Amino acid sequence: EAGVAQSPRYKIIEKRQSVAFWCNPISGHATLYWYQQILGQGPKLLIQFQNNGVVDDSQLPKDRFSAERLKGVDSTLKIQPAKLEDSAVYLCASSFNRGTNEKLFFGSGTQLSVL
Amino acid sequence: AQSVAQPEDQVNVAEGNPLTVKCTYSVSGNPYLFWYVQYPNRGLQFLLKYITGDNLVKGSYGFEAEFNKSQTSFHLKKPSALVSDSALYFCAVRDSRRSNDYKLSFGAGTTVTVRA
Numbered sequence: 586e587a588g589v590a591q592s593p594r595y596k597i598i599e600k601r602q603s604v605a606f607w608c609n610p611i612s613g614h615a616t617l618y619w620y621q622q623i624l625g626q627g628p629k630l631l632i633q634f635q636n637n638g639v640v641d642d643s644q645l646p647k648d649r650f651s652a653e654r655l656k657g658v659d660s661t662l663k664i665q666p667a668k669l670e671d672s673a674v675y676l677c678a679s680s681f682n683r684g685t686n687e688k689l690f691f692g693s694g695t696q697l698s699v700l
Numbered sequence: 701a702q703s704v705a706q707p708e709d710q711v712n713v714a715e716g717n718p719l720t721v722k723c724t725y726s727v728s729g730n731p732y733l734f735w736y737v738q739y740p741n742r743g744l745q746f747l748l749k750y751i752t753g754d755n756l757v758k759g760s761y762g763f764e765a766e767f768n769k770s771q772t773s774f775h776l777k778k779p780s781a782l783v784s785d786s787a788l789y790f791c792a793v794r795d796s797r798r799s800n801d802y803k804l805s806f807g808a809g810t811t812v813t814v815r816a
Binding site (some may be wrong): 588589624625626628629630633641676678688689690691692693694 | 704734736741742743744745746749790792803804805806807808809
């Protein structure tokens with residue numbers, strides 16, 4: 586089966602600019618997650634969608650980050666304006682449902698460098 | 701609050717030797733525990749999980765992990781390591797009491813290097 590698709594693979598921007606990432610989950614997966622992975626740290630959940638509704642966005646910096654999942658399929662994550670500390674790999678993941686024992690399928694990520 | 705600690709940043713072993721990657725956790729309720737592996741320039745891949753039942757869990761690529769409630773640990777093991785096992789390994793935990801989300805807390809990761 587096709588995996589989780591993410592684009593772009595790399596992005597370099599200057600601080601205060603805006604950037605957007607795109608994710609297409611595995612077909613049929615109702616739950617979609619965006620994680621931020623800073624170098625040397627484990628992934629941190631930014632936002633979780635169940636179909637097109639937000640389940641958890643408690644760790645999303647809402648003053649600059651936004652995400653949407655129109656039609657409950659693909660999703661975009663936006664940062665505006667970017668800060669130096671936003672430099673990280675942004676991982677998208679999906680799961681069939683949001684059951685407690687569901688395993689997540691991750692995309693290859695978008696590596697963001699903010700200069 | 702839930703958290704995971706991976707006390708070793710790096711683990712180095714010779715090919716054919718046993719491999720152990722350590723993980724300890726902290727949750728309020730019962731833990732759901734996972735191991736993921738990340739190869740260079742790739743996303744995380746699921747290895748195995750513990751939800752309930754037998755404390756020894758077997759997963760992909762010959763890996764297994766042992767759940768120890770008294771020590772709050774979930775160490776990943778492989779009896780005979782391969783060079784291809786060289787990667788970044790993450791332990792993750794979810795508190796079973798959290799019923800409204802699926803927030804996994806990941807450890808900082810352990811880099812495994814298997815030398816030929």
